[in-house]
Amino acid sequence: MKTAFYRKMAVVALLYLAEGLPFGFVYVTLPVYLRTEGVNLVEIGLLSLAGLSWSLKPLWAPLVDRYGRKYYWMVGALLGLALSVTLLSLVPPAGKLYILFVFLCTLSSATLDIAVDGYTIELLEEEELGPGNGVRVSAYRVAMIGSGGGLVALAHFWGFRPAFLALTVIFLALAALIAFLPDTHLPSMSTKTHDLFGQYILPLKDILKRPYAPVLLFFILTFKIGDATMGSMIYPFWVDRGFTKLEIGLISGTLGSLATIAGSLVGGGLVRSLGLFRALWMLGLTQSLSNLGYAYAALPSSARWTVYVASLVESFTGGLGTAAFLAFLMRLCRRDLSASQYALLATLFSLSFNLSRALGGFGAQAWGYAGFFFFTFWISLPPLLLVPVVFKALPQEAPPS
Template structure:
């Protein structure tokens, strides 16, 4: 018992606190180009087709692996001498992220939607790039003893930031306007800046000696082969690999399609920003965490494919709650029920889906394959949900949410095929 209690001392490590605060600063900007921006555009009476297309500004989050090698290897002149290789990038990207957020704060959707688009893309690009360097810093600052604690507290800080920004941004916007709201969100990022200034540079040497010739074209081509091509070719050796990729795209598609227009739906139904903040952001967050717990428990209690079936069916059916909400109107009690059930189902699906994607990775390429698979899945999901606003304008809210329910069927059909094939593959492997 003493050993178990003493192990808790890892959370008193100053490095763990730094990682938690960096996780907060990394999660703070995530919703600024997603649901928060959707709420702003809806209040400015921007058409739903345009609001739906704004999901595409999140593409930098899915494509960040393309420029990650540059951030990983390039040293910033002067700043790297003063602060170190990792901290200089953290500080530079934090300043870029704050500037982009302020640019978005001073934009006017009703006057220039193009300016809003450019500012939102800048925020998403800066945020995605910041995630790259925060992940590297988190891994390098930890040792084997506190690596797991660092990962856990990073996610904890990240989730707290998403909840706080999602809730407070709507409340502030209700009383003081969207410009003040985004300015406060930009200030949240300063928490990361202060953290970096009081945290030491990781004592990790670059993998290769730096010289005027590095990185050479041959070195980059070698990196491209071993880090990108080899993981993909290894994955393509799996039976039914193409079906697996399609399943990764489509399993949560119906859920994502409904979520893409959730905030505009709440506002057009007649709910206020305060009501959305209290129910969607607070109750929804609690329900999501509950769903994550239940999904993990189900996975431990039964098989992977059986859990995927349970969660997939619940995700599909939960979309019908939105259709019912559209028919009932601005009823707060029913909204709480709708959001609660949808977030529990979505959390369950996320837990088992992440476990499924992780199980697909070869241990020789775990990090790279997982990053590339989730990037590919996210690219497709971002692109596929972009016509959501166009669909609403041509069908109506009730019909739209029925369509999102039907959109879950292709993923379940692929799940049926994979769950049918799995016993055969296991028998072949055993033989």
């Protein structure tokens, strides 16, 4: 029994290492490469539009549920990533062709996300969701760090083209592993409707028919709102408090990422031991309370070390809350509609997350950092009151495929 559990955790780690690599590459390595090649800031900024692929996943997620097994899509997406990264290393970084290859990269990455998320929901039993999401978040972040800062550091010694080609080899190796590893080949549980239009309607219709569906959607939109709103102003706060780039990179960046990974793993274990219901509100409350640490650290009388402590505590508790929340999102999905429903829910969450971050500057400017961080604590509390209600919307048992 334990052997089967650990095999599943290893598969989850493998899949989310693969899923995290493109994100770090697109948002960290690629902008650095383009700027070193003399591409102007406007063009670099516009290339970020390629990230819309990640926001539009519900447009083709039903196709992943409907056609073939999930691992076919994973292997195809990884081959697409290998091809696009190779082309991005060979083609001059300017013009429409280069933009097309960036879109190929993000489209392949978004497709990989859909297939991996859907397969993971089908793979894990309810009691495995907590540890699975702890492993998932940790593997994803490790991959992001490796393909972001790690790849840039590698390029310092090798040059960007060899670094890009090294990433291509990794994508090809991952594609081969998934293609030949039996643990990734489970038959799809997907329900297939009589027509393609129905395949798009059924996942959304099922969610909207759940008890307290409007409350559920509000909960998904707002569970991480305090974390997201505060997060947009953390780095500006560090700069304005006079911290050096080394301090920001080491404490808030590197050690903060490690604290988040640790929090994710601990959070996954707590979901398993406490149960999803208690873990969601307890870890969510812990996540909210950490905002008070930053509010205190932002007071003019607070010592410099309090900012260090606030950063590490916030990163750790953010990992706790994320592990519980992602486990809830996965449990919310019917296993026979896994890819479609998770893509819908993740897009909804992502939309609110980005909007919250966009509005953070208004609050910090109006109330100062301390007042703003205190405000983010209060807006994080209402979703926690909804936990008993939203659990009534969980599917009791997915219909057989």
